[in-house]
Amino acid sequence: MSIFITFEGGEGSGKSTQARALHRRLLSMGIPSLLTHEPGGTPVGKGVRSWLKFKGKIVPSSELLFFTASRAQLVAEVIRPTLKSGTVIICDRFAESTIAYQGYGRGLALDLIEAANNIATGGLRPDLIVLLDLPVEQGLSRKRLKDRFEREEITFHQRVRQGYLEMTRKEPQRWLVVDGSLPKKEIEHLIWERVEQLLPKVRKNEKRG
Ligand code: TMP
Numbered sequence: 001m002s003i004f005i006t007f008e009g010g011e012g013s014g015k016s017t018q019a020r021a022l023h024r025r026l027l028s029m030g031i032p033s034l035l036t037h038e039p040g041g042t043p044v045g046k047g048v049r050s051w052l053k054f055k056g057k058i059v060p061s062s063e064l065l066f067f068t069a070s071r072a073q074l075v076a077e078v079i080r081p082t083l084k085s086g087t088v089i090i091c092d093r094f095a096e097s098t099i100a101y102q103g104y105g106r107g108l109a110l111d112l113i114e115a116a117n118n119i120a121t122g123g124l125r126p127d128l129i130v131l132l133d134l135p136v137e138q139g140l141s142r143k144r145l146k147d148r149f150e151r152e153e154i155t156f157h158q159r160v161r162q163g164y165l166e167m168t169r170k171e172p173q174r175w176l177v178v179d180g181s182l183p184k185k186e187i188e189h190l191i192w193e194r195v196e197q198l199l200p201k202v203r204k205n206e207k208r209g
Pocket of ligand 1: 011038039053067068093094095097098099102149150
């Protein structure tokens, strides 16, 4: 059995940097690790990414279906095939991004999002979700070239942030909330402390295999 870890956060939260740092650390210790991201990670996902981030007007329900289509493809092509191999799978954004952005941000009904997410994931949930949390103004100020989401009004980003925080309160055991304004190395350390606790699962598996 593998460990499935996802990174979540608002714009400019530093989650991609931290996902890469964790991936490098695991590999340097000889622990198999796969790093992927959403939207993306497959040819379908790459198309969805460029379309959704940079092209014109898309209604919220269409946005939801594009993101979940990309997710369905990533789960089928990349994540599920890796799950049995004792690898740590790290995904930069996953189903909780859709709840935060299309649910809390765009205002689509949360039960619709849940249904679409379930179709895409077949019920697959992360073992750990790392949330890099920081005030939206701070995150947005780290971005230079702004895409369609980053150009949304500040209240949209505030709803996304509140959405994430609400999810962490509902299921605190599944989340690690880290202050995204801390120095990078400190964040890396806090994430590592938590990930280390999950690792014996992989190590035991390696011995068996
Ligand atoms: P990023 O991965 O570079 O942050 O870009 C992805 C953008 O897409 C980001 O603004 C968040 C947004 N997004 C959604 O709105 N819903 C989703 O389900 C996902 C995965 C991303």
